[in-house]
Amino acid sequence: xxxxxxxxxxxxxxxxxxxxxxxNQLVINGEIEIITDAPxxxxxxxxxxxxxxxxFRQPAMQQLEMDxxxxxxxxxxxxxxxxxxMVEGSEGKSxxxxxxxxEDSMAGVxxxxxxxxxxxxxxxxxxxxxxxxxxxxxxxxxxxxDGTQMTGAEALIGMQSRGMPVNVAVDGPAHETWKKGExxxxxxxxxxxLSxxxxxxENYDNYIRADHLSQGQINGFPAFRLKQNRxxxxxxxxxxxxxxxxxxxxxxxxxxxxxxxxxxxxxxNGLSVEAPSVRP
Amino acid sequence: xxxxxxxxxxxxxxxxxxxQEVSPLNVAFDEYGEIAxxxxxxxxxxxxxxxxxxxKSMGNCVACHQITGLDAAFQGTVxxxxxxxxxxxxxxxxxxxxxxxxxxxxxxxxPGFYKVQGFIRPGNAFTGKAGTEPLPPLLNATQIEDVxxxxxxxxx
Numbered sequence: 111x112x113x114x115x116x117x118x119x120x121x122x123x124x125x126x127x128x129x130x131x132x133x134n135q136l137v138i139n140g141e142i143e144i145i146t147d148a149p150x151x152x153x154x155x156x157x158x159x160x161x162x163x164x165x166f167r168q169p170a171m172q173q174l175e176m177d178x179x180x181x182x183x184x185x186x187x188x189x190x191x192x193x194x195x196m197v198e199g200s201e202g203k204s205x206x207x208x209x210x211x212x213e214d215s216m217a218g219v220x221x222x223x224x225x226x227x228x229x230x231x232x233x234x235x236x237x238x239x240x241x242x243x244x245x246x247x248x249x250x251x252x253x254x255x256d257g258t259q260m261t262g263a264e265a266l267i268g269m270q271s272r273g274m275p276v277n278v279a280v281d282g283p284a285h286e287t288w289k290k291g292e293x294x295x296x297x298x299x300x301x302x303x304l305s306x307x308x309x310x311x312e313n314y315d316n317y318i319r320a321d322h323l324s325q326g327q328i329n330g331f332p333a334f335r336l337k338q339n340r341x342x343x344x345x346x347x348x349x350x351x352x353x354x355x356x357x358x359x360x361x362x363x364x365x366x367x368x369x370x371x372x373x374x375x376x377x378x379n380g381l382s383v384e385a386p387s388v389r390p
Numbered sequence: 391x392x393x394x395x396x397x398x399x400x401x402x403x404x405x406x407x408x409x410q411e412v413s414p415l416n417v418a419f420d421e422y423g424e425i426a427x428x429x430x431x432x433x434x435x436x437x438x439x440x441x442x443x444x445x446k447s448m449g450n451c452v453a454c455h456q457i458t459g460l461d462a463a464f465q466g467t468v469x470x471x472x473x474x475x476x477x478x479x480x481x482x483x484x485x486x487x488x489x490x491x492x493x494x495x496x497x498x499x500x501p502g503f504y505k506v507q508g509f510i511r512p513g514n515a516f517t518g519k520a521g522t523e524p525l526p527p528l529l530n531a532t533q534i535e536d537v538x539x540x541x542x543x544x545x546x
Contacts, residue, residue: 300511308499317464317468356512357509
């Protein structure tokens, strides 16, 4: 790069401060305090501070997440509450048969998933675990990995951890999967040759046309995405992002996305769980 | 006589080749990532280039770059401003950067607009399904030359 080019880059970097993510504080229903920035975990070399996607949104959209009566995900939550005690499958059980009150039994669960499952000898996402419960304990059919019922159940379970810091394990038996996820994060896919890091690490807080790039944190997932007018599951968003690099994407529930989810979740260790969030 | 005929035939081939488009597979980048020869052999049209840069379904260069003189809303901030690009860069440099910027800046996030193979999991446009290399380039040779022709007009 010539001198002028360097100067221009410097100017652009300084100028980007103008659009820095805001300092607003997220408190849900006037009582659940959400940590939306935190020091980056030491294994993330490309970031100093991690920020929830909420901090990159316009105040009017931020507001939608501050009160459950305004949160458009609330209808899906109502359905999921009903589903929680719905008996299905050959064993005559519902989720509530074993887990009773979702508010008590599921508190803290979202914060540590994806997580190593010793019996299965693999890392499992929350959705993997829900489907295992359905097929093995309820004798019911597995849900579509990123379908409406699964996404609703994840949102309901996620809600019970709101305000708790994300704390997925990156070492021990999960480490190998985590490394795979890390490699994916920095792989430049597709004809546009973009990695997750190209936008969400190198260029967060910049704009791609009108889109304000966040760090791509998933502490708010499932997220109610206004553009699609429904709750969107983590793997569904991964799929869309990689598709948008003009690549052959991966499938929701694939081993690749399980690994990527673990890695991306770990980049948010220290932020609060804030599912179901509201995003553009 | 015979030699003259061969020489004439040779000239004829050379001028035909010049008038032909350079395929994305045969672009001659030099060691700095520059492309000295026009990809079309005919001068680009700056007005058409301006349209390519501002149009989402075409180059959409303003997704990342800013150009003060271009009538396009919500210009992005990922890439540097292109104001004065025509002062800072030679034509061969601009052509090389638009065609495949990584030959000039190895770490840039800018896609190669005249690059058709060597991708990781190449897709069929935005379908999410697999594509077969060589893929169609993001811009054709004429569009690249039009964009270059517009960029050289950006003087400060």
